Amino acid sequence: MLSAPEAPEPRGRYWPEPAPTRLKVWPAPFKVGKVGVLLVNLGTPDEPTAPAIRRYLREFLSDPRVIEIPKFVWWPILNGPILLARPKKLVHRYEGIWMEGGSPLLVYTERQAAGVRARLKARGLEVEVAVGMRYGKPSIRHAMMQLHNAGCEYILTLPLYPQYSSSTTATVIDEVTRVASHLRDQPAMRFVKRFHVDPLYINPLADKIGAHWAEHGKPQKLVMSFHGLPQRCTKLGDPYCRDSYETAAALAAKLGLADDEYLVTFQSRFGPAAWLQPYTEPTLENLAKSGVTRIDVVCPGFVADCLETLEEISIEVRETFMNAGGERFNYIECLNDDAPWLDALTDMVQRELSGWPIRPD
Ligand SMILES: C=CC1=C(C)c2cc3[nH]c(cc4nc(cc5[nH]c(cc1n2)c(C)c5CCC(=O)O)C(CCC(=O)O)=C4C)c(C)c3C=C
Numbered sequence: 249m250l251s252a253p254e255a256p257e258p259r260g261r262y263w264p265e266p267a268p269t270r271l272k273v274w275p276a277p278f279k280v281g282k283v284g285v286l287l288v289n290l291g292t293p294d295e296p297t298a299p300a301i302r303r304y305l306r307e308f309l310s311d312p313r314v315i316e317i318p319k320f321v322w323w324p325i326l327n328g329p330i331l332l333a334r335p336k337k338l339v340h341r342y343e344g345i346w347m348e349g350g351s352p353l354l355v356y357t358e359r360q361a362a363g364v365r366a367r368l369k370a371r372g373l374e375v376e377v378a379v380g381m382r383y384g385k386p387s388i389r390h391a392m393m394q395l396h397n398a399g400c401e402y403i404l405t406l407p408l409y410p411q412y413s414s415s416t417t418a419t420v421i422d423e424v425t426r427v428a429s430h431l432r433d434q435p436a437m438r439f440v441k442r443f444h445v446d447p448l449y450i451n452p453l454a455d456k457i458g459a460h461w462a463e464h465g466k467p468q469k470l471v472m473s474f475h476g477l478p479q480r481c482t483k484l485g486d487p488y489c490r491d492s493y494e495t496a497a498a499l500a501a502k503l504g505l506a507d508d509e510y511l512v513t514f515q516s517r518f519g520p521a522a523w524l525q526p527y528t529e530p531t532l533e534n535l536a537k538s539g540v541t542r543i544d545v546v547c548p549g550f551v552a553d554c555l556e557t558l559e560e561i562s563i564e565v566r567e568t569f570m571n572a573g574g575e576r577f578n579y580i581e582c583l584n585d586d587a588p589w590l591d592a593l594t595d596m597v598q599r600e601l602s603g604w605p606i607r608p609d
């Protein structure tokens with residue numbers, strides 16, 4: 249699926265610079281650097297097999313921004329029960345959502361990059377666009393080297409997480425700056441911190457929900473289910489919880505929903521500690537038991553469908569809701585590669601690039 253093999257770590261302190269900047273003649277000819285955009289998402293296994301899932305989980309769950317437990321405590325837990333048991337349990341869940349081109353998260357992220365690339369070109373702007381995954385392939389290192397070797401002296405990193413969290417956005421910024429620390433000729437760098445209430449995100453999402461209602465009718469409740477986070481992170485100052493509620497409020501306002509027409513829940517709890525509440529699954533079970541039989545569920549913490557939405561929400565939580573007496577459960581997909589979203593994402597990229605010397609294409 250990848251066009252080139254992964255870029256290795258440098259052998260010395262720095263990577264060798266690409267040919268044009270290593271000319272033997274001096275002074276080197278003047279070169280106006282190009283502008284590059286790096287779209288980053290979480291990452292996903294290469295294939296739905298236990299070894300591939302284990303590789304992915306090992307890298308993901310070894311990140312101290314994700315698991316904030318001292319290494320000497322966490323290492324035996326990770327390498328014992330978690331990496332022995334969890335990959336096998338996840339195989340059939342990944343198999344069930346796998347697409348022809350690979351894992352949905354990667355397929356949609358690559359389509360998003362292709363969409364932004366084509367739109368920037370159509371607008372007459374010469375901008376390189378690359379995809380990097382924080383864990384797994386293509387790595388951020390690989391994507392950065394692609395941009396660097398293409399002559400990009402300006403790199404905008406857009407982590408595809410609407411809400412900021414230390415466990416997602418910040419670790420992307422850490423990795424991009426770590427890779428840049430191995431470059432002799434560093435690019436200028438910018439980062440998008442969040443876009444959780446940006447109309448460029450809220451409007452296409454609200455339009456998608458509105459279009460769904462125009463076709464299928466309005467539910468009794470719209471459930472906005474966000475990926476969870478350990479409660480401790482919020483207590484220590486991670487703004488993700490507040491960002492999620494702000495996204496929900498912005499979406500509800502755009503849709504004209506009253507407070508009792510929607511609810512915010514948190515999914516994907518991992519481990520025994522308390523995570524952000526209310527938890528999605530028990531909340532929806534109780535909702536069905538209390539007589540709310542028609543709901544729509546949307547996941548505004550994700551811009552691309554993935555295991556957490558297609559499997560956890562659209563299969564597992566759906567089953568729980570229906571078994572508890574629910575009658576209609578519609579999962580409204582993420583924005584994925586919808587044209588209005590790709591238009592808006594391109595607008596966002598172009599806005600964030602302002603002031604940089606973009607050459608006409
Ligand atoms: C949307 C933002 C995300 C936040 C915040 C987040 C925090 C977070 N996640 C875990 C543990 C796991 N997450 C897993 C899957 C997963 N998580 C996100 C996004 C966020 N995670 C996505 C997009 C995905 C899907 C990946 C895919 O392949 O489709 C998993 C793997 C699946 C599983 O084992 O259940 C784990 C583990 C923690 C611990 C955490 C915050 C501390």
Ligand SMILES: [Fe+2]
Binds near residue numbers: 516
């Ligand atoms: Fe996660």
Ligand SMILES: [Fe+2]
Binds near residue numbers: 516517555560
């Ligand atoms: Fe999950």
